[in-house]
Amino acid sequence: MDKIKIFDTTLRDGEQAAGASLNAQEKLEIARQLEKLGVDIIEAGFPITSPGDFEAVKLIAQEVRTPVICGLARAIPADIDRAWEALKEAAHPRIHVFISSSEIHMVHQIKKSRDEVLELARTMVARAKSYTDDIEFSPMDASRSDPEFLYKLLEAVIDAGATTLNIPDTVGYAIPSEFGELIKGIRQNVPNINKAVISVHCHDDLGMGTANSLAAVKNGARQVECTLNGIGERAGNAALEEVVMALRTRSDFFNFETGINTQEIYRSSRLVSALTGFAIQPNKAVVGENAFRHQSGIHQDGVIKMAKTFEIMDPKEVGIQASSLVLGKLSGRHAFKQHLTELGFDLNEEDFDRAFKAFKDLADKKKDVTDRDIEALVAEELRTTVELYHLDRIQVTSGDRGIPTAAVRLTTPNGEAAEDAALGSGPVDAVYKAINRIVNVPNKLTEFSVKSVTAGIDALGEVLIRIESDGVTYTGRGSDTDIIVASAKAYMNALNRLLRVKNAS
Numbered sequence: 494m495d496k497i498k499i500f501d502t503t504l505r506d507g508e509q510a511a512g513a514s515l516n517a518q519e520k521l522e523i524a525r526q527l528e529k530l531g532v533d534i535i536e537a538g539f540p541i542t543s544p545g546d547f548e549a550v551k552l553i554a555q556e557v558r559t560p561v562i563c564g565l566a567r568a569i570p571a572d573i574d575r576a577w578e579a580l581k582e583a584a585h586p587r588i589h590v591f592i593s594s595s596e597i598h599m600v601h602q603i604k605k606s607r608d609e610v611l612e613l614a615r616t617m618v619a620r621a622k623s624y625t626d627d628i629e630f631s632p633m634d635a636s637r638s639d640p641e642f643l644y645k646l647l648e649a650v651i652d653a654g655a656t657t658l659n660i661p662d663t664v665g666y667a668i669p670s671e672f673g674e675l676i677k678g679i680r681q682n683v684p685n686i687n688k689a690v691i692s693v694h695c696h697d698d699l700g701m702g703t704a705n706s707l708a709a710v711k712n713g714a715r716q717v718e719c720t721l722n723g724i725g726e727r728a729g730n731a732a733l734e735e736v737v738m739a740l741r742t743r744s745d746f747f748n749f750e751t752g753i754n755t756q757e758i759y760r761s762s763r764l765v766s767a768l769t770g771f772a773i774q775p776n777k778a779v780v781g782e783n784a785f786r787h788q789s790g791i792h793q794d795g796v797i798k799m800a801k802t803f804e805i806m807d808p809k810e811v812g813i814q815a816s817s818l819v820l821g822k823l824s825g826r827h828a829f830k831q832h833l834t835e836l837g838f839d840l841n842e843e844d845f846d847r848a849f850k851a852f853k854d855l856a857d858k859k860k861d862v863t864d865r866d867i868e869a870l871v872a873e874e875l876r877t878t879v880e881l882y883h884l885d886r887i888q889v890t891s892g893d894r895g896i897p898t899a900a901v902r903l904t905t906p907n908g909e910a911a912e913d914a915a916l917g918s919g920p921v922d923a924v925y926k927a928i929n930r931i932v933n934v935p936n937k938l939t940e941f942s943v944k945s946v947t948a949g950i951d952a953l954g955e956v957l958i959r960i961e962s963d964g965v966t967y968t969g970r971g972s973d974t975d976i977i978v979a980s981a982k983a984y985m986n987a988l989n990r991l992l993r994v995k996n997a998s
């Protein structure tokens with residue numbers, strides 16, 4: 494079967510999702526997982542946009558050696574030069590040049606004529622080509638562009654040195670049948686199209702990002718641009734896990750394969766969710782909590798008799814176990830370690846010891862410990878390994894007649910204990926004020942949300958918060974059976990991220 498290249502833009506377009514923010518080390522962690530996942534191209538960022546993004550792209554280019562590492566650039570000399578500066582140490586560098594091609598964008602956004610766009614595209618692709626042979630070109634808003642102008646533009650950039658032509662449905666406007674026809678028209682009307690790979694980048698504003706990408710594949714596209722969990726600008730992008738598993742599950746229809754190690758999909762999905770702070774909806778295709786769960790009696794009966802009656806994919810294919818092993822307080826280290834391995838966690842001895850102790854503490858509070866509990870617990874323990882300040886103890890009093898009061902003890906970066914107390918409008922407010930009196934880093938709480946990890950009165954509660962300092966947003970997560978403690982852990986997680994960034998700068 495022919496191969497479809499998977500171009501992952503989680504670190505560029507994915508990070509453009511409102512509320513997402515990743516530092517350089519977090520981007521590198523995701524990039525390394527993407528390498529393990531087997532993606533062909535990683536779009537690591539948009540180097541001209543900020544010093545932080547430049548450094549992140551440069552770091553990934555230096556450290557991640559197997560995939561192509563790509564940097565985005567407008568059709569502007571400074572953008573292209575900056576992109577190359579970030580990418581030049583990559584084993585396989587690619588510069589991705591873009592400019593708007595639709596009438597509405599040319600008239601109202603970039604205020605340029607067709608001839609000006611044509612000339613800029615041609616000259617800037619040639620400039621990028623002077624740095625590296627691997628050049629991708631995107632006519633932004635291609636799905637709303639005049640096809641005849643698009644053909645002319647694509648022919649010109651291929652002559653200038655573009656080796657990949659990306660056709661973006663930038664605003665998620667296209668319908669699968671018409672998007673497929675657009676790709677077919679490009680194949681038939683661009684004379685030198687045989688010199689380039691056709692790629693597609695589809696947004697999900699109408700919920701058709703994956704469908705449009707697959708329609709393009711049927712009509713000649715050989716590269717698909719996507720993100721883990723479908724995150725990205727506005728409603729997001731075509732989801733990598735959906736595109737890959739559609740091609741794999743329906744290979745009888747598409748007759749294509751990818752180089753993706755599908756057993757790393759679930760692990761990759763959870764990593765992106767944890768670092769961006771974006772929860773995955775339970776009914777999300779392939780990686781959602783309910784993707785392989787059955788409640789209907791008819792469905793359960795069918796799955797027991799033969800899984801394929803109601804499961805078109807084997808959950809193990811994407812790194813999810815078919816059934817949950819319920820662990821409890823009598824479970825030993827061996828059973829816990831084996832189950833961690835089944836869930837995709839590979840912990841060193843120190844991390845495992847901490848996770849096992851936390852598991853035993855949780856098992857004393859809960860009758861049944863589920864896979865979701867274990868995932869939250871391990872994520873919580875791993876978060877504590879990079880702390881500057883550690884939450885050692887917390888005590889809260891509150892009620893409808895009293896004044897909420899909190900006392901906290903933190904371990905400081907030099908290992909000393911620091912204690913303080915505060916009053917607040919509620920118990921969480923009091924806790925945060927007490928922590929602020931010790932850490933003393935100005936910030937503003939912009940988001941606070943609480944959810945139950947599992948069902949039941951004894952469920953773990955997971956708190957997600959976002960704080961803002963000097964115009965930058967930091968995400969924190971914490972989990973505990975006590976919501977106040979989970980809130981404190983989440984706040985400490987966000988503060989430690991903030992402090993690490995400030996210390997690094």
